[in-house]
Amino acid sequence: MYRKHTFFRALWRHAVLLFFLGFALFPILWVVSASLNPANTLVGQRLFPTTVSLANYRELFTSEQYPIALWIKNSILIGLTTSALVVVMTSLAAYAFSRFRFKGRRTGLFASLLVQVFPQMLAAVSIYLLVLSIGKLIPALGINTHAGLVMVYLGGAMGVNAWLMKGYFDTIPNSLEESAMIDGASPIQAFYMIILPLARPILAVIFLLQFIGTYSEFIFASVLISSGEKYTLAVGLQMFIHDQYASRWGVFAAASVLGALPIVILFMFLQKYLVSGLTHGAVKG
Numbered sequence: 580m581y582r583k584h585t586f587f588r589a590l591w592r593h594a595v596l597l598f599f600l601g602f603a604l605f606p607i608l609w610v611v612s613a614s615l616n617p618a619n620t621l622v623g624q625r626l627f628p629t630t631v632s633l634a635n636y637r638e639l640f641t642s643e644q645y646p647i648a649l650w651i652k653n654s655i656l657i658g659l660t661t662s663a664l665v666v667v668m669t670s671l672a673a674y675a676f677s678r679f680r681f682k683g684r685r686t687g688l689f690a691s692l693l694v695q696v697f698p699q700m701l702a703a704v705s706i707y708l709l710v711l712s713i714g715k716l717i718p719a720l721g722i723n724t725h726a727g728l729v730m731v732y733l734g735g736a737m738g739v740n741a742w743l744m745k746g747y748f749d750t751i752p753n754s755l756e757e758s759a760m761i762d763g764a765s766p767i768q769a770f771y772m773i774i775l776p777l778a779r780p781i782l783a784v785i786f787l788l789q790f791i792g793t794y795s796e797f798i799f800a801s802v803l804i805s806s807g808e809k810y811t812l813a814v815g816l817q818m819f820i821h822d823q824y825a826s827r828w829g830v831f832a833a834a835s836v837l838g839a840l841p842i843v844i845l846f847m848f849l850q851k852y853l854v855s856g857l858t859h860g861a862v863k864g
Contacts, residue, residue, distance in 0.1 A: 619829035635833035650815035673744035695738035783852035
């Protein structure tokens with residue numbers, strides 16, 4: 580009787596898991612199927628197409644009008660640059676909020692979180708004018724530059740990320756830094772040599788989430804970037820479907836599949852840090 584009860588309980592859990600797994604994988608399978616359909620339309624599209632062809636992928640790499648490889652390269656460079664700078668800035672801010680006690684600490688934390696409540700798109704016009712004004716003084720940070728776009732992304736990345744990393748730093752024992760300082764390490768050495776290695780999981784999470792958000796961001800990239808050779812992937816993709824009477828859904832799906840590969844590769848590379856322990860082996864009783 581006990582084995583029967585255990586079997587049905589495990590069966591129920593696996594059924595729920597399979598349901599949500601299918602729910603999550605269905606859109607992906609549908610896009611892959613559309614990318615392999617040479618009909619180049621969504622009318623009559625099936626999950627398993629009757630005709631499979633790589634024509635849409637070949638068209639991507641032979642068309643001079645849609646430089647998909649260049650768009651993916653631009654998105655990767657912008658995403659990696661933004662994510663790396665966000666990790667550096669956030670780790671410094673979170674460490675200060677976690678370890679130091681100063682006037683305005685709680686106010687600063689709540690203020691940084693409050694800013695995140697309002698979507699950045701509400702300030703799209705003001706941000707455009709601000710970047711335009713900065714570009715007159717520093718052309719490398721102006722309109723239609725990747726550096727200017729990165730600068731905008733950095734401005735809205737501190738709030739939630741700082742909270743997440745601060746909570747992680749709070750769980751790391753202060754005794755580790757105190758021991759390092761007794762041995763002669765400075766506070767900055769204790770931070771880089773003791774705290775950051777133990778905080779690899781949260782650093783990887785913030786890096787990955789920021790990369791995904793930046794890589795797929797469309798609104799500011801479309802507002803601040805105007806030339807085709809500087810387009811990001813998100814902006815370039817809408818070129819395939821912007822014409823109401825000549826939408827190229829098959830090529831669009833193929834470009835979407837190729838564009839998702841960098842995120843999958845990065846996730847596979849960082850997964851060992853995402854599932855690792857917080858301070859595993861740091862303190863032994």
